[in-house]
Amino acid sequence: MKIDKSQIDHLAKLSRLELSVKDQTKFVKNLNDILGYVEQLNQVDTKEITTTTQIAGLKNVWRDDVVEPTDETSKNEIKNNIPAMEDDYLKVKRVL
């Protein structure tokens, strides 16, 4: 598998990133180097193997859904990190 410039552009778009022309060239090379290296995974016979999702073997860890009260201080600490707010709402550019 070889990645070319148009694929890098597509990946950047999917990743919500914009790249300079210099970056495009660099990332095409980097990603091809890495994908070339990971090709070796195909040498492993995995026909009989089921996919790992939880390496420690835990299954279905449940807890009750309990509402814990949040104090004003924590609310303010969260709000203080938000770049743009109006009243108690996050403010973003219009979508539609």
Add this chain to the structure above:
Amino acid sequence: MKLNELTIDQAHQGLVAKDFSAVELTQACLNCIEKTDSKINAFLSLDSKNALEQAVVVDQRISANKKIEILEGIPLAIKDNICIEKTKTTAGSKMLENYLAPYSATVFNKLHEQGVVVLGKTNMDEFAMGSSTETSAFGPTKNPHDLKCSPGGSSGGSAAAVASGMALGALGSDTGGSIRQPASFCGLVGFKPTYGRVSRYGLLAMASSLDQIGPLGKTVNDVRQIFKVIEGRDDKDATTINLDNFKTKTKKNLRIGLLKESLGQGLDPKIETEIRKIIQKLNGLGIEVEEVSVPEIDKSLACYYVIMPAEVSSNLSRYDGVRFGDQKIAAKNLEEYYIKTRSAGFGDEVKRRIMLGTFVLSAGYCDAYYRQAQKVRQVIKNNFDQVFQAFDFIISPTTPTPAFKLGEKVDDPLAMYLSDIYTAPANLAGLPAISLPIGKIGKLPIGLQIMGPQMSDYEVLNFAEIIEKI
């Protein structure tokens, strides 16, 4: 001996005997930071005021003849991807340059309850992505043993802080070797616990199925004392394991495997020589060591470099500039705002891994890359399970070379990734693994890694202590 150079155990004895106060101990660390950190760049932020206030509280308890805990009054440093409420938590990224955590990580709360003195937050590769601390948006950390060399990464700030006497111990995080590799480069003990043994609540996620918080220190016992406090089930991290049913076994007739795949090509022969010397000494104690093969272990790094970026691309989608970010970015619409925020806020390595992860998860490639990697991960885990039927522990070098020069690998990501070649397998299989110093090549320390079966954390620490003492 200077107070800031004591081990945790020695410092505790000194506090109890009233040889010195917790304030004097903390001040010794702060003085060392003031004197040397302009050269090392281990800390991203310091909290001297809180540190000294905490030390005063401990001194009052000592004066009142209260029994103090082992870690009480001990100055530690914390990696900057672990949240402390009202404190800057940047994860080494411009994206979070001004982020003040609104809550504290479980590991911090546990240390705080013990009366630990937290000095500040340490430098790291951006969002823990790197093996040299050079991807930090706030400049690289230097190796205290040779300022031209990298301290390793991503927990390079934590390692450099402890190695230069700025803190008695530290917390790091390890996704593919980020505690053990810097410990090895800086001549320290670094321990990655079993996956799920320590809560990740409040750790800025990189690759959630691999990330684990753990301690760095000067001795195995120091690391054990910190680990004892931070381990345990946490309702806020559903992947943590209930420890009630596990007992540490004291084993006689240890069976040790030397990892065959770690020898030969790529390994600095001087490191192998040092490991052979350790093996001879173990033999002298009646502990037999034989070479053992973990058949598909040589595919670990390839497996890691598919699974990790996949999880990275998903975890880092939250950084969109809406809940934290830079107000000043001008954009026509929301999508452009996301794009501009992310492009300005992330460094190259982070962008590279997000795009790689996006690729291996994308339609048409997911089966060939991501699913195959997940299956290979299971094969590697099965290989380890089989080897641990016959062996208690597997030893190997921690890294193929001692610390490399700053700038040496920064333009060649694949070469940089290869420094995690012996450490990544333990993350894939969820195993506890420790690096401990076993000598030096010139000025630069080298490390030995011990891996054990899942949940054999204390057995691994006990065996590491045997090697430390020979």
